[in-house]
Amino acid sequence: MKEKNSNSSKLNILDTITLEKALRLAKQNSKDGQLEEAKNIYEDILQKFSKNTKALSELQLLAGSRTLEPRDPPLKKLQSIINLFTQGQLQQTLSEATQMLERFPNSAILYNIAGASNAGLMQFDAAINIYKQALKIKPDYAEVYYNMAIALKSKGESEAAIDSYKQALKIKPDYAEAYNNMGNALKSKGESEAAIDSYKQALKIKPDYAEAYNNMGDTLRDKGESEAAIDSYKQALKIKPDYAEVYRNISHLIHYKKNDEHCIKMQSLYLDLRSSDEQRCHLNFALSKASEDLNEIEQSFNYLKMGNELRTKIVSYDIKQDIEMFSQLKKAYPSLALQSTVETSELKPIFILGMPRSGTTLVEQVVSSHSKVTGAGELNYVSRFGRSIAKGMIKPSDEIILGFRQRYIEALKIRSDNKSIVTDKMPHNFLYVGLIFSAFPDAKVIHVNRDPAATCWSNYKHYFTAKGLGYCYDLDDTVAYFGLYKDLMQFWLGHYGDRIYNLNYENLTINQDAETRKLIHYLGLEWEDGCLSPQQNKRSVQTASQQQVRQKVYQGSSQQWRKFEPYLNGVFDQLTELN
Numbered sequence: 400m401k402e403k404n405s406n407s408s409k410l411n412i413l414d415t416i417t418l419e420k421a422l423r424l425a426k427q428n429s430k431d432g433q434l435e436e437a438k439n440i441y442e443d444i445l446q447k448f449s450k451n452t453k454a455l456s457e458l459q460l461l462a463g464s465r466t467l468e469p470r471d472p473p474l475k476k477l478q479s480i481i482n483l484f485t486q487g488q489l490q491q492t493l494s495e496a497t498q499m500l501e502r503f504p505n506s507a508i509l510y511n512i513a514g515a516s517n518a519g520l521m522q523f524d525a526a527i528n529i530y531k532q533a534l535k536i537k538p539d540y541a542e543v544y545y546n547m548a549i550a551l552k553s554k555g556e557s558e559a560a561i562d563s564y565k566q567a568l569k570i571k572p573d574y575a576e577a578y579n580n581m582g583n584a585l586k587s588k589g590e591s592e593a594a595i596d597s598y599k600q601a602l603k604i605k606p607d608y609a610e611a612y613n614n615m616g617d618t619l620r621d622k623g624e625s626e627a628a629i630d631s632y633k634q635a636l637k638i639k640p641d642y643a644e645v646y647r648n649i650s651h652l653i654h655y656k657k658n659d660e661h662c663i664k665m666q667s668l669y670l671d672l673r674s675s676d677e678q679r680c681h682l683n684f685a686l687s688k689a690s691e692d693l694n695e696i697e698q699s700f701n702y703l704k705m706g707n708e709l710r711t712k713i714v715s716y717d718i719k720q721d722i723e724m725f726s727q728l729k730k731a732y733p734s735l736a737l738q739s740t741v742e743t744s745e746l747k748p749i750f751i752l753g754m755p756r757s758g759t760t761l762v763e764q765v766v767s768s769h770s771k772v773t774g775a776g777e778l779n780y781v782s783r784f785g786r787s788i789a790k791g792m793i794k795p796s797d798e799i800i801l802g803f804r805q806r807y808i809e810a811l812k813i814r815s816d817n818k819s820i821v822t823d824k825m826p827h828n829f830l831y832v833g834l835i836f837s838a839f840p841d842a843k844v845i846h847v848n849r850d851p852a853a854t855c856w857s858n859y860k861h862y863f864t865a866k867g868l869g870y871c872y873d874l875d876d877t878v879a880y881f882g883l884y885k886d887l888m889q890f891w892l893g894h895y896g897d898r899i900y901n902l903n904y905e906n907l908t909i910n911q912d913a914e915t916r917k918l919i920h921y922l923g924l925e926w927e928d929g930c931l932s933p934q935q936n937k938r939s940v941q942t943a944s945q946q947q948v949r950q951k952v953y954q955g956s957s958q959q960w961r962k963f964e965p966y967l968n969g970v971f972d973q974l975t976e977l978n
Contacts, residue, residue, distance in 0.1 A: 407587070411443045413447050422557060438458065438499055469506075471507075472502070472506065480495050480496055480499065489519040496509050500513065505571070514530040514546060514550070524839075527547055528549075530543050530550070539899070541571035544564070545580070557789070560584045564581035575601040578597050578600040579611045582595070582596075582615070586614070586618050589776060591618050603929070609634075610635075613631075613644065613645050616629075616635065619631055620648070640670055643674070643677070646661065646664075657693060662689050679706075680709035696963060696966075710859055711869070716873075721880060725828075728789055731791030732833045735834055748808075749845065750842060752824075753846055754849070754884055756854055757854050762918075763822050765930050768932065768935070769927050769930055772818065773815050774824070775815070775821050778811070778823045780827065782825070782827070782828075785831060789833065807838070820922075820924075826868075829846065829887065844899045847903075847904055849906040850904075851885075853956070855874070902920070
């Protein structure tokens, strides 16, 4: 028997559906990126209706495209990957998006999803590279520029992030979220006025943008404009009454009284079963502050304890990781000590370091009150450029150390405000003292220390937005970390002795004039009376101490923890030997 020709036996789609339905199906396939399926349908139509103008024109468009391979996967498959991403299953999302890209290598959407998954997994370099691939395919993809900016900001590259946000806004001028996030990047660079302008642009486009009001409130607070900050926070709460983070932010700026309207709203929201752990965490810290204002000390401690427990759960902290890191730093130091760069620079950094909440912000306010000094705040440059070197993950050499130094100086120059002396007040730079002296042999390093119990309590009492301070949310972990810090500082002092200037916070508050003069002398600066009035320093302060440093230097803050002492179960007793 003679076999039938396969083409003659092929079922024509018009044998099963009408011409109108076939045309609609082909069009939908084309939209979904299923170009081969669309092409087959149009060919079926032309087989029976050879002069059908719609089928002819659409087929010509398909034939004129660079490839009949679909650019994006079908909507159903794409949606399943998006669903995984929104459910937080980032590793699975990345795996499926990567597999799908083998079939659809020109899908900018898939690259965007893969980039966002990498960013969510804290793999920022990989994310940025993938976003660049998406932009090669689709150069006008505003959302990719936006997402890439977020990854750049997360890496600490605020300048590059701002450029990426600007690219997104060129493509999409009404992109309110890009204006809001660009404001955050500008704020992190210390450009407060530009940040506020950016938030205002976001609010022009989207007047009910509660997040922009919250961020603007933060920026105004950092500038010392408390009343304006409160007004901005209140606007955010009008739009979004369950915005728990705003209640925590505003709690630092107001003194609560009995039956305070905010307290009632916070308690109601706290009891709402729909509130998330993150919302309750913010509310616990705010309610603790309110209870302390009302002199309800036990209640204040209970709220604080619950807030910290939730924060520990959210950040998933284990102190073993820090114990290991401190060990790595000590083991890696001998190789660092063999390296030393002699290159000079006109830009002179002053490193102010110590435990968080030990008084580093006040010291920076004092030093940056000098006319020749710019206070750059908490910079992540040492960690960002040198962490791998300090931990021994990269073998140090003269070339490596010089490269670190040059990258640091280049980044610092952007924050220098055209002055030759700049403070870097990142407290955790105490981890990298060996690297600092290797790269900057003539560095000025100020180690600020404070009463151990006061320091530990102040860490426990504050909500830190940075996730790298997980030890703060458990009193035992806080005390243990303080011990690690003291031990490491003794290690550095054993190697560098009087090259590190030790400044006691309590002594500074008691003997302000004498201690300030000694400090300025150590820095090699001429005396200026303005250094005795740090509260008049108008620079933006983006730390948990921004309210305290707006006041005159005062004594007694290191004893404030004692009213909570009855509820601490003696956890600070072991700190006496560390003092």
